Amino acid sequence: MGNRGFRRIPYDLIGSRETGAVAVVEVPEGLSPLEVARDIMRRHSHVKSVLQKVGAREGEFRVRPLRLIAGSEDTEVIHKEYGYRLKLDPRYVYFSxxxxxxxxxxxxxxxxxxxxxxxxxxxxxxxxxxxxxxxxxxxxxxxxxxxxxxxxxxxxxxxxxxxxxxxxxxxxxxxxxxxxxxxxxxxxxxxxxxxxxxxxxxxxxxxxxxxxxxxxxxxxxxxxxxxxxxxxxxxxxxxxxxxxxxxxxxxxxxxxxxxxxxxxxxxxxx
Ligand SMILES: C[S@@+](CC[C@H](N)C(=O)[O-])C[C@H]1O[C@@H](n2cnc3c(N)ncnc32)[C@H](O)[C@@H]1O
Known part of the structure; x- marks a missing residue:
C-alpha cells in the first residue's frame, strides 16, 4: 500500500516541537509497521520515535504495551497542553x-x-x-x-x-x-x-x-x-x-x- 493508505491510520502525537515527540499508532493488519512509522516520521519532523500499540491497557497502572518500531530508544518527552507542560514516557505511564x-x-x-x-x-x-x-x-x-x-x-x-x-x-x-x-x-x-x-x-x-x-x-x-x-x-x-x-x-x-x-x-x- 502506498502513502495515501497510511494517511488514514490514526495516531497520537505526545510531546512538542521544542523537545521532540513520540507517535503512538495501531498498525492495521497486513501493513508494514516500519513503513507506517517512516510515513509518520516523514510528515512530522519532530517525531523522534514511533511506538506501536501491541495490546490493550492493562493492570492497575493502566499502561498500554507499546513496541518501539522506529527511531530513538529514548521515548521520554515533554508534552504541551493549554499553558502547561507534562514530562512523561508513554511506555511506563498512562497518558492520553x-x-x-x-x-x-x-x-x-x-x-x-x-x-x-x-x-x-x-x-x-x-x-x-x-x-x-x-x-x-x-x-x-x-x-x-x-x-x-x-x-x-x-x-x-x-x-x-x-x-x-x-x-x-x-x-x-x-x-x-x-x-x-x-x-x-x-x-x-x-x-x-x-x-x-x-x-x-x-x-x-x-x-x-x-x-x-x-x-x-x-x-x-x-x-x-x-x-x-x-x-x-x-x-x-x-x-x-x-x-x-x-x-x-x-x-x-x-x-x-x-x-x-x-x-x-x-x-x-x-
Ligand atoms: C486512567 S489512568 C488516569 C491517569 C491520569 N488521571 C490521566 O488522566 O492522565 C488511572 C491512574 O490511576 C492509577 N491508579 C490505579 N489504581 C490506583 C489506586 N488504587 N490508587 C492510586 N492510583 C491508582 C494508575 O496507576 C493510573 O495512573
Whole structure:
C-alpha cells in the first residue's frame, strides 16, 4: 500500500516541537509497521520515535504495551497542553493527549479558593490543569511509582509547588487520612472508580461538595453510573444529585468513557 493508505491510520502525537515527540499508532493488519512509522516520521519532523500499540491497557497502572518500531530508544518527552507542560514516557505511564479538552472543561468548573483531591492522578495532568487555571490547592494520589515521580517533576516544571501536592500511594490507603478536607474530588479511573466511591464521599467537607465520577460502558453508561453512585451515597447517608454529564471519548462504536458530576449533600447528622 502506498502513502495515501497510511494517511488514514490514526495516531497520537505526545510531546512538542521544542523537545521532540513520540507517535503512538495501531498498525492495521497486513501493513508494514516500519513503513507506517517512516510515513509518520516523514510528515512530522519532530517525531523522534514511533511506538506501536501491541495490546490493550492493562493492570492497575493502566499502561498500554507499546513496541518501539522506529527511531530513538529514548521515548521520554515533554508534552504541551493549554499553558502547561507534562514530562512523561508513554511506555511506563498512562497518558492520553486526547483528553486535553476534558481537562480544560474540568478546570473551568473549579472555583478560586477550593481544596481539591485528584485520585488516580497519573503524571498530574488534571491537577496541573486546574492549578494553572485557578487559585486552588490540589492534592493528587498516584499508585504507579514512575507516574508519581513524573507528577512531582511536572509540578516543579510548571512552577506550582505551592499549589499542587503529589502523593505516591494507593487511594484506599491514603484517602482515609484526608477525610473531611475537600471541596471537590476528581475520580479519573473509568474502569474502577466505582470501587472508591465511599472514599471520595468521605473525603469531602462535612457540608458536602462536588465529585467528578468517570465510568466506562455502553449506551446505558450514564444511567448505570448514576444508579451506582446514588445508591452508594444514600447507603452512606448522603444525597447525590447529578449536575453534569459528558461523553469524554468513545473506545469503539457504542463503548464510551463518560463523566458524571455529582453535587453531594449530607442527609443526616454524622
Ligand atoms: C486512567 S489512568 C488516569 C491517569 C491520569 N488521571 C490521566 O488522566 O492522565 C488511572 C491512574 O490511576 C492509577 N491508579 C490505579 N489504581 C490506583 C489506586 N488504587 N490508587 C492510586 N492510583 C491508582 C494508575 O496507576 C493510573 O495512573
Amino acid at each position: 493527549p486526547r483528553e486535553a479538552t476534558e481537562r480544560r472543561l474540568l478546570a473551568k468548573q473549579v472555583r478560586d479558593g477550593e481544596l481539591i483531591l485528584v485520585m488516580f492522578a497519573g503524571v498530574g495532568p488534571y491537577a496541573i490543569a486546574m492549578a494553572k487555571a485557578k487559585e486552588v490547592e490540589v492534592l493528587g494520589i498516584e499508585l504507579n511509582p514512575i507516574a508519581a515521580r513524573y507528577f512531582q517533576e511536572n509540578v516543579l516544571l510548571n512552577k506550582i509547588g505551592h499549589k499542587v501536592f503529589p502523593i505516591e500511594g494507593d487511594v484506599a490507603f491514603v484517602t482515609p487520612a484526608l477525610y473531611g478536607l475537600f471541596d471537590r474530588v476528581v475520580m479519573p479511573l473509568p474502569k474502577g472508580a466505582y470501587l472508591f466511591i465511599p472514599y471520595a464521599i468521605r473525603a469531602l467537607k462535612r457540608n458536602g461538595g462536588i465529585i467528578h465520577f468517570y465510568y466506562w460502558g455502553g449506551d446505558d453508561a450514564f444511567r448505570r453510573a448514576e444508579d451506582m453512585f446514588k445508591a452508594e451515597a444514600m447507603r452512606m447517608g448522603w444525597e447525590a444529585t447529578s449536575i453534569g454529564f459528558r461523553v469524554v471519548s468513545s473506545y469503539s462504536p457504542r463503548i464510551y468513557k463518560i463523566r458524571v458530576d455529582f453535587l453531594i449533600k449530607p442527609t443526616d447528622i454524622k
